[in-house]
Amino acid sequence: MxxxxxxxxxxxxxxxxxxxxxxxxxxxxxxxxxxxxxxxxxxxxxxxxxxxxxxxxxxxxxxxxxxxxxxxxxxxxxxxxxxxxxxxxxxxxxxxxxxxxxxxxxxxxxxxxxxxxxxxxxxxxxxxxxxxxxxxxxxxxxxxxxxxxxxxxxxxxxxxxxxxxxxxxxxxxxxxxxxxxxxxxxxxxxxMPALPFNGDIAGLRPADRDILLLLAGGATDDKISRHLRISPRTTQRRVRALMESLGAQTRFQAGVQAARRRWI
Structure with missing residues (x-):
């Protein structure tokens, strides 16, 4: 119809x-x-x-x-x-x-x-x-x-x-x-984040850098899980924690902020 x-x-x-x-x-x-x-x-x-x-x-x-x-x-x-x-x-x-x-x-x-x-x-x-x-x-x-x-x-x-x-x-x-x-x-x-930007994050794990790189490239949680061979639940938890630490409202913002701080 x-x-x-x-x-x-x-x-x-x-x-x-x-x-x-x-x-x-x-x-x-x-x-x-x-x-x-x-x-x-x-x-x-x-x-x-x-x-x-x-x-x-x-x-x-x-x-x-x-x-x-x-x-x-x-x-x-x-x-x-x-x-x-x-x-x-x-x-x-x-x-x-x-x-x-x-x-x-x-x-x-x-x-x-x-x-x-x-x-x-x-x-x-x-x-x-x-x-x-x-x-x-x-x-x-x-x-x-x-x-x-x-x-x-x-x-x-x-x-x-x-x-x-x-x-x-x-x-x-x-x-x-x-x-x-x-x-x-x-x-x-x-x-664009205000420049110059000064800041740091405590407890950034080696795997977090890879997650942030994938976030900046627009990767989904599923793609991150497959690429890094970690569970979807772990991926979701780490993505949320990284976004909160960076004060980012979106996944892409998290990637941008991380790039600006030279974490990736």
Whole structure:
């Protein structure tokens, strides 16, 4: 009966929200970007979209100049997805962001948890936060990206190295999709712990480090139990104890806090 009703009038709004997975939309967006990049690489200099809306950038110096120009041209806000590797040390870009923040340009940045292992980026984040950058953390950042206002986006297309190839995307439906992607990830991310952070935990067992690593990666209790070969009851007890000790409201927050304190 339910199928008959839906067939006559279409899925209900609630049913439609279940059928439309935001992560599926993200995958489709990334596949489209890769297709555009491959076409650009094959045609070298010929626009894929009308009006030179997409430009391929393959060398490091051009990439750095483009990224700096994107920030300098922003009038309202720069939105960033960030993760290693880096073309140049993050500290080399710190002053430009500070200047733009002091000029009244807002910055929102989503960092992958890998940044906790980068001494350079962790060295500049406290000053950027103090100057006004609003930072969040996400376990899986799908790509590197910077968006200036609603006008231009610069994205990296691969994970292999910092300088594989990038796309500069100007006003288009593709840019609108990237902006929507950022906002979706922003809603999923959690606030970056205040930096610098000082603290310690008593009684951290060797196995707890492995549990925290798996939590940061989004593992379920069942997966942790199987991976570490401990009982589900022991897993649940240790996860609860670690979350309480870290003051974390969610499992992912526990992983982030542990990474920040360099326990993992």
């Amino acid at each position: 339910v199928d008959e009703v839906e067939g006559q009038g279409g899925p209900s709004p609630a049913r439609q929200s279940i059928l439309t997975d935001p992560l599926d939309e993200l995958d489709a967006q990334l596949n489209r970007l890769r297709s555009v990049a491959d076409e650009l690489r094959g045609s070298r200099g010929k626009p894929v979209l009308a009006g030179d809306q997409v430009e391929l950038i393959e060398d490091g110096p051009t990439l750095l100049r483009t990224y700096e120009r994107l920030q300098e041209d922003a009038q309202r806000e720069v939105r960033v997805l960030d993760r290693p590797p880096y073309v140049t040390p993050p500290s080399s870009q710190q002053q430009l962001e500070l200047d733009r923040l002091h000029a009244g340009v807002g910055y929102r940045a989503i960092y992958g948890t890998e940044v906790f292992e980068s001494q350079d980026i962790m060295g500049v984040l406290p000053e950027l936060q103090s100057a006004g950058e609003v930072s969040r953390v996400l376990a899986q950042v799908p790509m590197k990206m910077a968006i200036a206002d609603d006008d231009t986006a610069l994205i990296g297309m691969t994970k292999r190295s910092a300088g594989d190839y990038h796309l500069l995307i100007r006003s288009s439906g593709l840019l609108d999709g990237l902006i929507a992607t950022f906002e979706m990830l922003w809603a999923l991310a959690i606030p």
